[in-house]
Amino acid sequence: MRKDYYKNLYSLFYSPYSFKIMRTILFIIQKEFKQIFRNKGMLPIIFVLPLLQLVILSNAATFEVKNIKFSYIDSNHSMSSRALIEKFQASTYFNVLTDFPSEVLASSAMLKGEVDVVLNIPAHFERDLQKEKKAKLGITINAIDGAAAGVTNVYISQIIQSYNKNIQTDLMQFSDMQIRPVNIETIPLFWYNETLNYKTFMVPGILVLLVTMITLFLSGMNIVREKEIGTLEQINVTPIKKSQFIIGKLFPFWAIGMGLLTIGLILARLIFDVPMVGSVILMYSYTSIFILVILGMGLFISNFTDTQQQAMFIAWFFVVIFILMSGLFTPIESMPKWAQNITEFNPIKYFVEVMRMVMLKGSGFMDILPQLIKTLIYAIIMNGLAVWSYKKTT
Amino acid sequence: MGITVSNISKSYKDVKALQNISFDVKPNELFGLIGPDGAGKTTLFRILTTLLIANEGQATVADLDVLKDFKEIRKHVGYMPGRFSLYQDLTIEENLTFFATIFGTTIEENYELIKDIYVQIEPFKDRRAGKLSGGMKQKLALCCALIHKPKVLFLDEPTTGVDPVSRKEFWEMLKRLQQKGITILVSTPYMDEAALCDRIALIQDGKILQIDTPEAIVNQYPKTIYNVSANNMYLLINSLKAYPHQHSVYPFGEFVHYTDTREGFNPEELEQYLEVQNLLNIRIEKTEATIEDSFMELAK
Numbered sequence: 001m002r003k004d005y006y007k008n009l010y011s012l013f014y015s016p017y018s019f020k021i022m023r024t025i026l027f028i029i030q031k032e033f034k035q036i037f038r039n040k041g042m043l044p045i046i047f048v049l050p051l052l053q054l055v056i057l058s059n060a061a062t063f064e065v066k067n068i069k070f071s072y073i074d075s076n077h078s079m080s081s082r083a084l085i086e087k088f089q090a091s092t093y094f095n096v097l098t099d100f101p102s103e104v105l106a107s108s109a110m111l112k113g114e115v116d117v118v119l120n121i122p123a124h125f126e127r128d129l130q131k132e133k134k135a136k137l138g139i140t141i142n143a144i145d146g147a148a149a150g151v152t153n154v155y156i157s158q159i160i161q162s163y164n165k166n167i168q169t170d171l172m173q174f175s176d177m178q179i180r181p182v183n184i185e186t187i188p189l190f191w192y193n194e195t196l197n198y199k200t201f202m203v204p205g206i207l208v209l210l211v212t213m214i215t216l217f218l219s220g221m222n223i224v225r226e227k228e229i230g231t232l233e234q235i236n237v238t239p240i241k242k243s244q245f246i247i248g249k250l251f252p253f254w255a256i257g258m259g260l261l262t263i264g265l266i267l268a269r270l271i272f273d274v275p276m277v278g279s280v281i282l283m284y285s286y287t288s289i290f291i292l293v294i295l296g297m298g299l300f301i302s303n304f305t306d307t308q309q310q311a312m313f314i315a316w317f318f319v320v321i322f323i324l325m326s327g328l329f330t331p332i333e334s335m336p337k338w339a340q341n342i343t344e345f346n347p348i349k350y351f352v353e354v355m356r357m358v359m360l361k362g363s364g365f366m367d368i369l370p371q372l373i374k375t376l377i378y379a380i381i382m383n384g385l386a387v388w389s390y391k392k393t394t
Numbered sequence: 395m396g397i398t399v400s401n402i403s404k405s406y407k408d409v410k411a412l413q414n415i416s417f418d419v420k421p422n423e424l425f426g427l428i429g430p431d432g433a434g435k436t437t438l439f440r441i442l443t444t445l446l447i448a449n450e451g452q453a454t455v456a457d458l459d460v461l462k463d464f465k466e467i468r469k470h471v472g473y474m475p476g477r478f479s480l481y482q483d484l485t486i487e488e489n490l491t492f493f494a495t496i497f498g499t500t501i502e503e504n505y506e507l508i509k510d511i512y513v514q515i516e517p518f519k520d521r522r523a524g525k526l527s528g529g530m531k532q533k534l535a536l537c538c539a540l541i542h543k544p545k546v547l548f549l550d551e552p553t554t555g556v557d558p559v560s561r562k563e564f565w566e567m568l569k570r571l572q573q574k575g576i577t578i579l580v581s582t583p584y585m586d587e588a589a590l591c592d593r594i595a596l597i598q599d600g601k602i603l604q605i606d607t608p609e610a611i612v613n614q615y616p617k618t619i620y621n622v623s624a625n626n627m628y629l630l631i632n633s634l635k636a637y638p639h640q641h642s643v644y645p646f647g648e649f650v651h652y653t654d655t656r657e658g659f660n661p662e663e664l665e666q667y668l669e670v671q672n673l674l675n676i677r678i679e680k681t682e683a684t685i686e687d688s689f690m691e692l693a694k
Binding site: 020023024027028031034035038039229230231233234235236237238239240 | 443444445465468469471473475477478479480481482483484488491492493495496497498538542
């Protein structure tokens with residue numbers, strides 16, 4: 001009895017037919033890997049460049065504004081004005097470069113890009129402050145980079161406020177002690193990234209970018225390449241099944257995507273000391289589905305293009321939109337409503353979310369379930385479209 | 395087991411690539427499609443190998459319909475496209491194994507069929523296909539097209555861009571394959587290769603001009619052809635074309651093939667005319683028509 005059972009089971013899995021199909025798929029996979037590893041120009045593009053990018057981008061892509069080129073026009077030359085400037089000198093964000101004798105010189109320096117901020121202290125600054133309890137300061141900020149200008153403005157306001165507080169208390173001493181202002185101090189506590197380390201935030205995101213870009217470009221260009229060199233036609237006259245060919249062609253890129261994730265995670269840990277709070281298995285399970293979406297997209301693109309160049313341009317177009325709208329660099333919450341709606345269709349958005357949630361917050365299966373389901377639906381639709389549009393006959 | 399084509403038409407937008415083409419290839423026949431570039435040969439091949447769907451007409455390959463039974467056809471035909479389309483970055487052996495595998499067979503299983511050809515490239519079996527000479531690439535492509543023991547073999551301009559020695563060898567290989575029971579449809583722009591086929595179809599601008607054995611086609615040539623030569627080829631051609639009674643003038647190697655419109659044409663009359671044109675060493679001789687002459691006459 002028992003023996004028969006095993007025998008049946010054996011023949012089910014190792015019937016000549018299914019064996020033949022498996023053998024064909026395995027052979028295509030083997031051939032694909034051979035071609036990838038023989039392409040001496042491609043290997044560094046696949047493995048070295050992305051990791052270089054990870055290291056460079058993670059260090060460079062930061063929203064912290066530092067080394068602001070600061071200058072001032074002091075028409076007051078008083079104790080108060082000097083104290084204010086000292087405040088700026090003490091700050092690590094500002095490089096106090098120079099003082100200008102006139103506004104004309106200051107604005108020409110701003111035009112040349114020598115300074116980013118000009119603080120104009122008017123002639124009666126100290127007198128106004130003491131007599132009227134308020135004074136005006138002129139601040140000019142180079143706002144070509146609006147985001148940086150906004151951050152700079154906040155820094156300047158903070159410094160002036162804290163200076164003002166001191167001066168207020170100084171001044172108050174002479175008058176009525178009873179109306180001393182009550183200061184409420186806030187002590188922020190940053191969860192999941194306590195030191196507000198920008199890299200902790202960026203590395204998982206950039207890892208997403210690399211896995212996506214490489215797998216999309218490679219899979220998109222790969223089948224077009226067979227079209228270009230004419231081998232696809234040769235394959236189309238063979239009895240090979242669509243599914244066998246597609247699985248055999250795309251599996252290697254799935255494996256490469258997973259490999260990139262692995263190397264990326266190791267580097268994130270070793271170089272950037274990014275924590276891996278959540279489950280690694282969960283991370284990999286999600287990524288394995290996500291890469292299917294990207295491969296489906298690559299195949300879809302290659303079905304509608306005739307040359308690698310066309311495929312590359314179309315892939316680029318989508319990657320740029322997906323990345324800019326993924327919440328990787330700019331928060332989705334601050335996008336207009338219509339743009340937020342569009343991001344719902346962006347698979348990279350989900351990957352970025354899941355990556356950050358699992359790595360930094362330690363989210364579990366139930367937490368990422370919505371993203372997981374959406375990605376899975378996406379994968380089914382994309383691959384369905386891709387297989388449907390791949391035709392052996394024209 | 396052969397091929398039947400009946401009333402096949404195919405257009406690409408405004409271009410009529412094939413217009414109402416019909417012919418039959420008998421089982422085990424070596425059939426040639428002879429025609430210039432752009433005649434529609436490749437389109438026809440693509441339709442018969444199920445890569446392209448015709449606008450009109452029916453066709454069968456090995457008794458299988460190209461539309462209904464396309465899956466079955468793909469198991470039984472070998473196709474060698476005009477352009478070398480194997481993996482340049484895989485070796486000879488890997489290419490062959492790859493195609494054997496996707497046809498669900500192995501090299502060993504059908505080795506007998508390709509043996510004659512494969513032994514010639516076997517010493518280089520570890521060399522990548524991209525590094526092979528034109529003749530060797532073509533032998534490899536033929537091996538790959540034969541590895542699953544096809545019943546019908548389609549060869550689209552297999553000898554274009556191949557040196558004369560390799561071309562000769564290639565046609566000898568085709569003859570041997572024919573003896574092994576394979577039906578072969580081959581296209582070529584070279585008229586001299588036409589004589590090596592059992593039957594040929596002359597094709598131009600998507601239409602078939604004539605179908606017959608090469609000998610019959612040549613025999614049906616309606617006129618007497620003269621080989622004309624002189625010291626100045628260019629002047630000779632221009633003078634002949636200016637001759638009021640000329641029917642056709644085609645350069646043919648070192649000679650010009652000339653035919654006259656008149657029944658009782660006297661070559662001496664032409665010689666005198668050419669002498670007046672300041673030509674020297676004039677020779678005029680009767681010659682046999684070739685396939686090329688027939689083609690030119692039909693295509694007129």
